[in-house]
Structures are given as C-alpha cells and as structure tokens.
Amino acid sequence: MREDLAPEVAPRLAEELGLKLAEYEKVVEILGRTPSLTELYMYSLMWSEHCSYKHSRKALRMFPSEGEHVLQGPGENAGVIGVGDGWALAFKMESHNHPSAIEPYQGAATGIGGIIRDIFTMGARPIASLDSLRFGTLGKPRQRYLFEGAVAGIGGYGNCLGVPTVGGEVYFDDAYEGNCLINAMSLGIMREERLMRAVAAGPGNLVLLIGSTTGRDGIGGASTLASQEFDEKAEDKRPSVQVGDPFEEKLLIEACLELLDEELLVGLGDLGAAGLTSSASEMASRGGVGLDIDVTTIPAREEAMKPFEFMVSESQERMLAVVEPEKLAAAQAVCTKWGLRSTVIGTVTDTGRFVVREGDEVVADMPAVTLAHDAPIYDPAMTRPAYLDEVQAFDPVTLGHPETPGALSDMLLRLLASPNICSRRWIWQQYDHQVMLNTVVLPGSDAAVLRIGDTGRGEVTGRGIAVSSDCNGRYCYLDPYLGAQIAFAEAARNVACSGGHPAAITDCLNFGNPEKPEVFWTFHESVRGLSDACRAFGVPVISGNVSFYNESFGQPIYPTPTVGLVGVLDDVSKHCTLSFKAEGDVIVLLGETENEIGGSEYLKLAHGIVSGRPPALDLELEQAVQHSVLAAIDAGILRSAHDCSEGGLAVTLAECCIAGGLGADVHLGDELPLYGALFSETQSRVVVTTLPQDAERLIELALVHEIPYAVIGTVGGGSLRVEDAVDVTLQQMREAWEPALERALEDVT
Amino acid sequence: MRFGVVVFPGSNCEQDVVHAVEVLGFEAGYIWHGDTDISGYGAIVLPGGFSYGDYIRCGAVARFSPVMAEVVRFAERGGPVIGICNGFQILTEAHLLPGALLRNRGLKFICRETTLRVEESACQWMDAEAGTVLRIPINHNEGNYICDPAALERMQSAGQIVLRYCEPDGSRAPGGSAPNGALDDIAGICNEGGNVFGLMPHPERVVDPVVGGTDGQGVFESIARRIQEVAG
16 A cells, blocks of 8 residues: 555645545544545545535435336436336436636536436436526626637537537526536436446456546546635636547447447446546445456556546546456447447455555555545534525515506517527527437427437337426525425426426536535525425426535525426327417416516516515415416317516517517406516416317316416417507517527627 | 438437438438448438547548448449538538538527528439428538539539528528528539539438428438339
C-alpha cells in the first residue's frame, strides 16, 4: 500500500477537496489509518452532496415510489414503468446547472450525454429528450450568451445522436441570473424482460471499460463544481467542465444495446459524475462484491496521469461493463465493430474491497460499500424564511389595474410577447424533434405525444405516451409547498390535455445551499408538497436528481422543483392538441376563475413585482378536472384542450387561436374584475372545444365529475374578442407572440 | 422491391427510412459501411445523420468508406441512388452530384416543415407533376446549397433541379424561399441520368401518417414504379 499522504497534510487536503473535518475523521475510522491520496480523492467525490445526497436523502424518503406501473423505482440509473403490452419506459431528469453556467454549450451538451447514458444503461433505447431551462432576463448580454449557448449545445449533441428533443420549458427571471438551470430529461423504450441493472457480480468476472480515453477533464466536477456555490472564482472552474463527443456516444448507444441484445454482459454502468470511482463502487456495492482495478491498463488521453486522476476523471462517453471471461472475445468484437475501444481494466473479487493498483503497487484499498453508502446522512437545520411573511401578506388587488378595452387588449399583447410566454419555436426549431418517427404531437402543444415503438426493429404499436416538464419558480418562491404541488398539477394537466393518463414522474430539485436553514426549509417544504400531490394522484416518483448550491454571491435561485411527468395513452390516435379546429366549435371552460394574480406573469409585467400568494390548489378538484378532460378525449368529443397557466385565460385563448389560425367570441359572465378574469392564474382550469352537437355530452361529463364549468363562446372570425374588453386580431396576436424570443435576443443595445 | 439502406457510423435516419419503405409495403435491408457487396437491392439509400461525426466537412469522410466505391459503381451503371440530408452531402463529396452544402445562412440548425415545388426534371425518384407543392420537413445545419454558375446553368438546361423551396402557394419569394439560404432555392437535384437524387428535406418523415403527412410517399413509390416498369 502506497502511503503518500502525511497524517498532518491529509486533513488539509480533505478540506480543499470539500470534505468536512468530521467526514475526514470518518474516513480515517473506516480505514483505520490515514487515507492515501487516491483514497481521499475517491471519498471526497463519493461523499460530495452531488453523489451522496447527504443533505437530501432523508427528505426524499417522503416520496411515494410504488405503483401499478413501476418496474424499477429510485436508486438505479433511471426509473422504469410498464406502459402496456410488455413495453417498458425508462426515464429520468438530471441537472447540469453549474457546468452550463460556466460554459453553456459544453455544459448543456454533456448534460444531455449524461442523462442519455443513464437511459441506455438500463437496456432501453433512448427515444426522446426534454429540457427545462432557467436563465436571467435576456436584456443582459451574458444571459443571451448562456441561453443561446445552452440551446445550441442541446441541439448539437442531441441532433447528432438521433434522439429527438420533443419538449421542455424555459423561464427568464433575474433570480437565475448568476446560476442558470439546465435540467435534461431523457426517456427510453425497451421490452420489459430486457430491464438491465448496474450491478457487478460473479467473482472472477472481468471489468471492461468501453468508449473514450480517460483524461484530466472534468476532475472534481461533482465536488468542487456541483457541490459549491459560485463566487468571483467561478470562471477559474472552467477546466472542471467536460467536453462532449456526441459521435462517440452514438456509437456507445448502438454497441451497448447490441451487447445487451446478445446477452454478453453481466452488468453495465455509465461513467458520470465522479467517473470510474462512482460507477465502479456503485456497481460493486449493489452486487456485494469487490473490484480490483489497475489504472495502468486504462487508455489515457494524456501523459503522466496519476492514479487518482484516472479514478476521478469525468471524461465523457465511457461505459463500464462486467463480462464473464468466456464472453470477453465476443463482447470486444461488438465494440470493435462499432469502432470503440474496449479494455479490461480489472476483475470482480469476493473480498468486498475496492482495490486500485498502479501496476503492482496498491494505491487504494477500501470497503466498496463505504464509498457508495457510508457517506454521512445529515438532518440539516430548517427555518421558515423571513421574507415569506412579507410577500404573502401583500395583496396585489390593491394595486392599480387596466380597465379600459384598449388597456386590456394591450396587456394581452404584452403578455403574449413576454419571453416567459411567447412562442418557443426559436428554440425547438434548432432541435431535431422528429427523428425516430414517433413524434405524434410536435413541440408547442401542452405535452409531447410519442408513439410507443422501436421503429428500427419494425415494432410499432398503437399505444402512446405524453410527457411534460413543468415548474413555476415564482410560485415556489412565494410558497414552496404550494408551488411544488402546482408544478405537479400543471405537468399532469398538460399530459391530460394531450390525452395521457398520468403514470409516474421524475424530478429535478434545484435549490440553493442546503446548509442554510432558510434554503433547506424551502427544499423540505417543496418535497413535502410534491409528495402530497403525488400521493393524492396515486402517481409515484420513480427517479430524480437533487441539485443544491445553486447560488451566486450568496443569493439562492428560486426554489425550482422541476417535475417531468409521463402519461400513458392506450390509443395514441386519440390524442388531443391545443389548436382551435373549426368555425362554430363551442368553447367551454372547465374549472372556475378566481381573482388570483399573486406571483403571476401579469403582476410581474404590469407592476414589476413578484409577490403575493400563488394561486390556491385543490388537489381533488384538479383531479376531477383532469378526469373530465380525459373522459371527454376518450369519448372522442374534444376538438381541442389547453390548460390555463401563465398569463391566465386570455393567454390560453390567444394560444388556441394562434395555433388554429382561428378567432373566437368569448363571454365570461363572471363577477370578477376584467383584469382578474383575463389574467388570473387560477389552477385547475382547461379550455376545451367541442362540436355544437357534442356540447351536451361534455357538460354531462362535467356534471358527473362535479366540476364547475361554463360555456364561454364559439370559435370563428379573425379576432379574439372577450366581452367588450379584448379585441385583437390574429395578426396582432401572431406578431406579438411568434417573434418575441428572437427579438429579445436581437435587442442588442 | 428492396431498398438497401447504408449505415455509416453516426447515421441516425437509417431506421426511419426502413420504417417508411416498409409502411409502403416494400422491403429493406441495412448495408454496413464496411461492406463491399451491395447486390440484391433495387435502389440504394444514403440516409441522414452525422456520418463519422461529421467533425470535418459533412460527408467528407463517408465518401472514402469501402461501401461508397460500390455505390459509385452502382450509380454509374444507372442504378437508383438517393441521398437524404447527410446522404446528399455525401453524394456531392463523392462527386455523384455537383455542388456543395454550406452552413445554413443563419448559422443555426433548422428542423421544420418546408414547402417544396416540384420542378420539371429527369429525376426517376419524382413522378409528381411539375408545379406540385409538397410539404416535407428539413433537419440540418449544412443545407445551404451552392455551385458555380456554369454548373447551375448546366443543371437548369438538363432538368437536374428537382425540388425548390417555395412559399405555401408554390411561388418563390423575391429574396429567396430557402430557409437555409440555398442558391436558387435549390432543395434537391439529380444527375443527368436522373437515377441519382440528392435532397436536404426528409421524405421518410412524411410517409407514415401517424407522425405527420404523406407527401414523402411519392419519392419511394416513384422509384419502385420505375424499377418495376424497367423489369417488366
């Protein structure tokens, strides 16, 4: 055993690597001696927040993780649900916030690469990605640079892979200025019996490293980058950002799926955060085995690399497989066919110890399970933030509001042109959203709808899935419990409006520094809110990711628990879209508007403030509204469905008009002041249309589900007219909504 | 009728092409880039994607792969070959078609539906009448077609321009209708024999009605009809 760290130096290095003194002492206790340099690096990464979830683990136990669809819950590279007829869907969402805030193109690109590896590691062919993005406002050049770079990176990587990017969302708010969010969700399809787990087993089996060479890139990504806040030294962390090679990843997908098809592997894991250390120790501890790895066998990208550098490098596009010796030749032949390097770097042992050698010399030797599972679990202190009393006490109704038809029409057009509401075409036009020929509903509707099938194998079905990712960070800032519930409710509503029955979610929980009691309280409340919503709907959480330390200069982002929800369609042809379909169709509002403008886009736009209480949410009503929509879609009587969210009913109607190229005449007949009726963001509302002869059946469904409803108008004409308050032409709405994002980016002054 | 779909490392639309032609009732098989035997296929498809990563000029490496020598021989004997997107780029690199494809004018990747006008041409892959407007999506970063003036004139007079980007009514906007900035709005061209066809739009994406339109069906049906006629 190489003793290369003096007992008095080791604690200082441990601190530099992000370990607390007590954590260092625990390492010493486990080993019974001073750790070696390699061991210290390995522990510091595996026990970083990013890898160990040491601050969040207890709270996450609140999530329900079981349900009728679940084949694999949290704890693996991705969760898996059954979607009918023996087909299984693997999916997960993950953050790549910190790398992207430093180098947006590569940060976002490698974020896609990482989440897609998680999917095919499970044995599933990746079939779609979604991206949930948050930036500061586009008036600032750096924010434009980050936004454009991230979108280009997502496209550059995903397009090359041939995995369609089918949906997502983006918000611009000053709260994300110092710390943008790049959350990527990927989904993959497989036959149920193909489900693969990242487990090392069978002492004597070989450990095979497949894919790229290993360099010094990305060293410390999980600890010094992902698990610390940003300060003035952020730029110095650029070398910790990895660089992606989508071509190599495309070959890895094909080779790994072929290796699994031919049953040549015992286990498969991907190398993500903390590289080989994480992948190998997790596979070993799941299998209850040990590993013996010789770093001199690892193909190096650079000269004179040290053992610890091999072990913690985050070089991209690498996979770790466990192979029986007699199948090695066949497995390597598949890799060679795809032009991929494959190298035996070690063996599975029965000792339970993770041994790292440099040639004959042992440089690290520790119980494998302690790396993956013995990180300390914290119970962080929580305090309700002081700001909440102030913002929640504020009543925005007391402000001045537009009343005249001219002012209300003008406000609608301003909302349509807001970067938080306007057309996202500029983004999704840069993404291949059609490859694989399963995209039934293109980006721009409430949810992406995909046909289930593996077109490459000639296996297509009539079944489908609908997917949406959602989170309004302002609501979560104003009330984390309620905000997280609304994130869930909106994702489910979007999926329901598309015809999907909500089945399971993944999440990406983006928060500030968990060691600050006020931040941790918002995290805890969000998890509690999301758990309660999931339980009310009977929809489990099957995978997810926590991203802490999203702060810059001590200022945390809005709490942003992004929800990625998947729903199932038994018959994909019965999906529904948001566009108005034909003149004369009857417009019905399911649900009922209250005057709730706290935290609304209207309030931000009209008065420049983010305050008040977010809209209330009644989970029972929400569910009843969604069930009505689904029942109507299943009965074939809905021509369109679109949920009310940012910008309120007026924006919802305008979006239906723009998408369908048709106007509408609307009469609300409620008692609310007009600005509230138009722009309130009351939850549990859906605007639907139906043929006049089907209107009665629709109303019956609303009555059966005991939800409020109102017949509010008819589709037709070239303008949207609401009472005497709003009168805007299709042309005006299009001109406001369609080019707004491009204009915001070109507005270089 | 059996289509042979070439798979280069980095191709990513090969499965879509196979799905599309199977939807139309034809057969298809994959041809690995290292293969040198392409017998048994009525027509060869070079699909979209990023062959060999396309880290240098698109298609510049693919044209040197073993299978391409056979594809060139097949084309020179009059065999039908279609290059879609990256396949079109490869065909120009292999000099089976004139010109080159530069980066899109806006320097951004574009994935969207386009409207295309069918021109009077000798193309064996296009039976639709001249003037027909087709709706077929594009999906590329380098689709900005360019060639020298002499080549353009030769193609004009020989009927080698097959598809032009156009407005939905079939007209061409004064400043050009090509979203990528292509010369003369060119979206697809063929060789003088009409057997080799290269185009940036993806007809295979609009064959199966479940995921969009059906305007791409004609491309595969045209060549199948043609082959049947020649055989029969």
